[in-house]
Amino acid sequence: MAATDLTKAVDLSTHAEGTGPNRFRRPVYVDFMPPCNSACPAGENIQGWLSHAQAGNYFEAFQTLVEDNPFPAIMGRVCVKPCETGCNRNHIDTTINIHAVERYIGDESINQQWQIRYNAKPTGKRVLVIGAGPGGLSAAYHLARLGHTVEIFEAGSHPGGLLWTGVPEYRLPKNILDAEIDRIVKMGVKISLNHKVDNVLQEKAIGNFDAVFLSIGAQLIHKEDFEHDDSVYITNAFSFFNEMKNNASPFTRKKVVVYGGGKLALYLARIIKRFGSEVAVYFSGDKKMMPAYDYETEDALAEGVDVQLLQKIKSIAKNKITLEKQKVEKGKAVDTGEFETIDADVLIVANKQESDSGFLRAVSGIKINDDGTVVIDANRMTGGEGIFAGGDMLPGENRSSTIAIGQAKKAAKYIDAFLSKVTFQKPDKHPTAGYRKLHMWYQTEAPQKEQDKLAPAVAVKSFEEIIGGLSEPEAKFEAHRCLSCGNCFECDGCFGACPEDAIIKLGKGNRYKFNFDACTGCAVCYEQCPCHAIEMIPEPVNLSTDVK
Missing domain, CATH: 1.10.1060.10 (Alpha-helical ferredoxin)
Incomplete structure (x- = not known):
């Protein structure tokens, strides 16, 4: 067999098993979970x-x-x-x-x-969602699809949460955000802006709500403990977002230090670069400890942002920031006793986000951690009856919009069950179809279609969307290019390969069935199925029919 042949050699010691006068195994169609x-x-x-x-x-x-x-x-x-x-x-x-x-x-x-497109029978139940970020909006959306009446109370002046305040337009244009939020509003979800909730139980009672979903995010920055004078202007990430809308001059053509290692810090640095400033990001950990993804760091570096690791702020005086070098021991950054100083006009702290959940302490049963995150049970409910939570205000979770959206979808199912006075049972999941499960006897010449991208030197001159x-x-x-891993896509491979014509086509969208009166169990259909939508099982006994 040629070295370039993708088809594996047939193992004749096992290939005949099941053929002949008696069939010892048979093929069945299966569905796996795509990775x-x-x-x-x-x-x-x-x-x-x-x-x-x-x-x-x-x-x-x-x-x-x-x-x-x-x-x-x-x-x-x-x-x-x-x-x-x-x-x-x-x-x-x-x-x-x-x-x-x-x-x-x-x-x-x-x-x-x-x-x-959805068809939901109104349930007559009312749900209050606190926070109009990606998690709150997602929960409201899924609850509306289930037929519940939903109102969102948002403390800010615009829905979207960090998608609105923290994600720059070069990454997410505001008109795109508004268009997708508007679609949810058209489903009947009401959003009340500039409505900060101070008393959950009171709001629940006044609005006659049957359940509450908390999704207030993590829009506080942990206060760093270091000595400083007033020579360097110090602010935090979320204050910066508010300040720059009204007056960007404090951050324009300055020496700016951003302290933090997450994508929030890198967003800030790239925004400030567009103000014509010299900007550097400092983080106390190493690259492995940095919350930002590698591609986010690489994009910032390409735009001229300086990224320095293993540096911890110790003090600020006379327009100079003193940093102590760190080293990693047992997975933690520790002091070394070595120091250096850098010049700076502005320091923006974007390290260690926390949740502003103090107002929940008045609710009996809700457990709040030191960083403001709240604890939920297996039903996505806090210790307060009928009060659920999700998104960035949960502990031990990687913070991202996608995670918040997924958590909110799960919470909506548990809220729906709570309102219906039933227990939500998570459906079983199919096993995942990893690459080793696939029978890749062919290969395609199909290189990925890449998106156009502005050159870094061009991108930093405006807030134009970078990626097309x-x-x-x-x-x-x-x-x-999708391989349809683990699921039949009706390629007719099994139909054409079967030497006994034992496979029956059921028409587009209905897949196939086996005629086991003709099938010998040779496994040719199984071997050729590239996506592993066919499995060979031991021959059952005492079946009433053999056409399946």
Whole structure:
């Protein structure tokens, strides 16, 4: 056999097992969990909406997508893409550009003004959502799909949470955010802005709400303990976002230090770079401890942001910041006793986000941690009866919009069960179809369609969106790169390969069935199925029929 032949050599010592006068095993069609679906924090049926995109039916792709995530245009831009890390195509060439196809579908839905297709019978139940960030909006959306009446109380002047205040326009244009929020409002969800909740139980009683979902995020910055004079202007990340809207001059053409290692710190640094300032990011840990993803750091470096690791602020005096070098011991950054000083005009602290949840202390049973995060049980409920929580205000969670959206979707199911006085049972999940399960006897020459991207030297001159979208042909091509891992996509491979004509086609969308009166159990169908949608099982006994 040629060295370049992708087809594995047949093992004749086992291949004949089950053939002959007696069949000892038989094929069955199975469904596995695609690794992209499994990795998605929002629980999207990625393989499902990609299949509609392959057919050019973007409306159905949109409807399948929004069953789980109401923000395809937003998440197609800001998601950290764990689905692409899990994509089996990485073992062949490069991942499917999933987020780019999602963005195309989302943008098309905005351009075509598609509305959400759902049919929910009103339940008569009312739910209060506190916080109009991605988690709160997602919870409201999913609860509305279930037929509940939902109101959101938002302390700020605009819905969106950190998507509005913290994600720059070069990453997420405001008109895209507004368009997808507006779609939720059109479903009947009411948003009350500038409505800060101080007493949850009182608001619940006044509004006659049957349940509450808390999603206030983590928009406080932990106060750093170091000595300082007034020579350097000191502010924190969220104060900066408010200040720059009215007056960016304190941050323009200055020497600015951003203290923190998350994507929030890098967003800030890149914004300030666009103000013509010299900016450096300092973080007390090493690269492994840095919360930001590598690509976020690389983008900041490409735009001229200086990133320094293992540096901890000790004091500030006379326009100089004194830093103590750190070293990592047993996974923690510790002091070394070595110091250096740097010049600075401005310090923006963007380290250690906390949740402003002090108002919940009046509610009996709710446990609040030192950083303001709240504790929930297995039903996503706090210690307060009928009060649920999700998003950045939960402890031990990686903070991202996608995670918040997924948590809110889960919470909506538990809230619905609570309102219906039943117990929500999580459905069983299929095993994941890892690459080793696939029978890749072929290979395609299908390089990934990459998105256009502004050169860093051009990008820093404005807040224009840096990464462009795919065209329709590119989005369809990218969708066609999907391997349909673990699920039949009706390629007719088994139908054509069966030497006994034992496979019956049931028509488009209905897959196939086996005629076990003709099947010999040779496993040719199983061996050729590239996506592992067929499994061989031991021959059952005492069956009433053999056509299945």
